[in-house]
Amino acid sequence: MMGWAEFLEAGAGTNVTAVTPDELEAMIRGIGAERYHNLHPFHKLLHGGELNKGQVQAWALNRYYYQAVIPRKDCALMGTMHDREMRREWRARYFDHDGLGEDDGGIERWLTLTSALGLDRDYVISTKGILSGTRHACDAYVHFVHDKPLLEGIASSLTELFAPKIHSERIAGMLENYDFIDDSMMGYFRKRLTQAPRDVEFALKYVKENARTVPEQQASLRALLFKTGVLWAQLDALYGAYVAPGHIPPGAFDPAKDA
């Protein structure tokens, strides 16, 4: 079978033909194996206990913006869905983050983590201390699903295929390696272990069924590549500002002054 990179390089006028749904899934998983942010050096430091508390605070503060953007992304995507049943399916993701009934939702669970790490709740919510790189990456995700066809918006969510592994690594690694982290702070990740597989099943099925032509399949794979870039760039920005070279941009959270 052709690899995803070769399949993407093939342009119009070549005699590349559409792949089967299962071949497409294999390419999707191939992108995860090479591009998902569990491969980023920052994650290895985070899970391995090699960060200090200020660096973990910077991660949690910046990642808050990603958490806060996800329900906006899902609402924007639902705004492009003409089919009521599809919206009723997809909104489970929206509820995951903004809450429903007894469940306060993922954003609130994230704020439990940032507060337990000693960050002021209003400061976190204001997002005024986050990196520009974080803001641009997260906003790019919202704009992407707003601007692109529904198929690509759904395909961009498929990084969730690779999420459960990273979440379980993170829970184990962070509990074991940091004395300022305890089980009560891991609620967000624990919840995602069951939410993400349920969510992604629908999305994967949709992409496999609806990306049938070469352009649709290429666009779906490119959407997933775009999304791996959204995740990767956030860790690049954190690494550069808080690990090495440690250039904190003017105005961004500084553990020495703001924590």
Next chain:
Amino acid sequence: MMGWAEFLEAGAGTNVTAVTPDELEAMIRGIGAERYHNLHPFHKLLHGGELNKGQVQAWALNRYYYQAVIPRKDCALMGTMHDREMRREWRARYFDHDGLGEDDGGIERWLTLTSALGLDRDYVISTKGILSGTRHACDAYVHFVHDKPLLEGIASSLTELFAPKIHSERIAGMLENYDFIDDSMMGYFRKRLTQAPRDVEFALKYVKENARTVPEQQASLRALLFKTGVLWAQLDALYGAYVAPGHIPPGAFDPAKDA
């Protein structure tokens, strides 16, 4: 006079009052003095001759995307202008980049630079080797002017107030310090020395005349802060990938393989 940071912190319900147009200009210049990307460590390395050719290639390749985005940004902004005379004024910026008549424009001048640095023209134009951080920052700028009121879109262009200094430093520093750079490659920057001051005069006058209330003045300053973040984040991404720690993201330009 109150500083820009203090003025921005002041919320509704405080008794902060609007500043005069000249005080607003002083705050704008104050933001430049603290946030413009001439202060970024990457610029010091670039101008000081401390980068190798692969690092300069990476800079030129990524910055190409910014150059290519600027006319889209200006067109998007012109799309929000209801006044024909204003569009006829602003379009000089658009011509600067896409060209008019005898002038091939700034994008073409940038491609002269990338080609002279040994980068394949089609590879540069494809933008497939740029960093996600570059793409997100530049796209954020286009979305900003599309989504925000005209005043903020115009205010975000005011970084040009600070550009001529950086361009003349760059011409002198790069010619002096790199044996692979010669005068024929500096056409873009040389041209900007006369274009930018002409362009920014109109924008500064507009912001001073139209940002009269506290919310308008705060929004104008925040737009400029946003834009300094767009420029700063691009250099953060370059520094992290190509200087230190030197983590080139998967798929991005690698001087060892792609040049």
